[in-house]
Amino acid sequence: MTVPVRRLVPYVTAYEGEALAYQLIVDPHVEATDGIRLSYADPVGTDWLYGVLWYRQGITQTGRPLWKLVNTPRQRRCMMHMLCQVCGRPAADNDGWIWWLMPEPPGTTGGGLPFTHVPPCCRACIPAARALCPRLRHEAHVYTALAAEPFGVVADLYRPAAGRKVVLVQHAVEVPLDAFRRLDFALATQLLVSLDGLQKAEDGPAS
Numbered sequence: 001m002t003v004p005v006r007r008l009v010p011y012v013t014a015y016e017g018e019a020l021a022y023q024l025i026v027d028p029h030v031e032a033t034d035g036i037r038l039s040y041a042d043p044v045g046t047d048w049l050y051g052v053l054w055y056r057q058g059i060t061q062t063g064r065p066l067w068k069l070v071n072t073p074r075q076r077r078c079m080m081h082m083l084c085q086v087c088g089r090p091a092a093d094n095d096g097w098i099w100w101l102m103p104e105p106p107g108t109t110g111g112g113l114p115f116t117h118v119p120p121c122c123r124a125c126i127p128a129a130r131a132l133c134p135r136l137r138h139e140a141h142v143y144t145a146l147a148a149e150p151f152g153v154v155a156d157l158y159r160p161a162a163g164r165k166v167v168l169v170q171h172a173v174e175v176p177l178d179a180f181r182r183l184d185f186a187l188a189t190q191l192l193v194s195l196d197g198l199q200k201a202e203d204g205p206a207s
C-alpha cells in the first residue's frame with residue numbers, strides 16, 4: 001500500500017476555510033485627513049493597526065490550502081514577532097541573526113533602507129522553502145538581518161462612492177505607514193518591514 005505523502009503547508013499560506021464575509025463602508029472619523037475613512041459595517045477596535053484597516057481573515061487553517069495566497073493575520077504575526085514563514089517558530093539563530101529567503105532582492109524605502117513583504121525564514125526551513133516554492137527554485141536570495149521594523153503595508157486602495165459605499169481603485173499597492181491620507185482608504189493585507197543590518201548570507205542547511 002502506498003502512503004500518500006502529505007505536502008508541507010507553510011505557516012503563512014492561506015486556507016479556503018479562513019475566508020470571512022465582510023462589508024466595507026465609509027465612516028466619519030475625527031483623525032482621518034478628510035474626516036472620513038474606510039471601515040467595516042460592524043467595526044471593532046482590533047480591525048485597525050498602525051493607523052490602517054486590516055483585511056479580516058480567519059486563522060483556523062481549515063479547508064484546502066490556497067498555495068499562492070498569504071494569510072493576513074499570520075503574515076503580520078510573522079513580521080511583528082520575527083517568526084519563520086514556513087514553521088511559525090522564531091526565525092533568529094543563536095547569534096541573534098534573523099534569516100530571510102527572498103524571491104528577489106528587497107526594495108528600498110524613501111529613507112534608503114531595504115524593505116520587504118516577505119516574512120523571515122529560519123535557517124532550518126530554507127531548504128524546504130526552496131523545494132516548496134517554484135519561484136524560489138528559480139531565483140532565491142538568502143540574507144540575515146539584525147532587526148526589522150514596520151515600514152508600510154501591502155493594501156487594496158478604495159475611494160468613497162455614493163451612500164457610504166466604496167469602490168476598489170487599486171489592488172496590492174505598497175503604502176508607507178506615514179502616507180496617512182492614502183492609509184485612510186487602504187485595506188491592508190500584508191505588513192512591510194524595513195531591515196536593519198541586512199547582509200547577503202551563505203545558503204545551506206542549518207549546521
Ligand SMILES: [Zn+2]
Pocket residue numbers: 084085086087088089121122123124125
Ligand atoms: Zn522555520
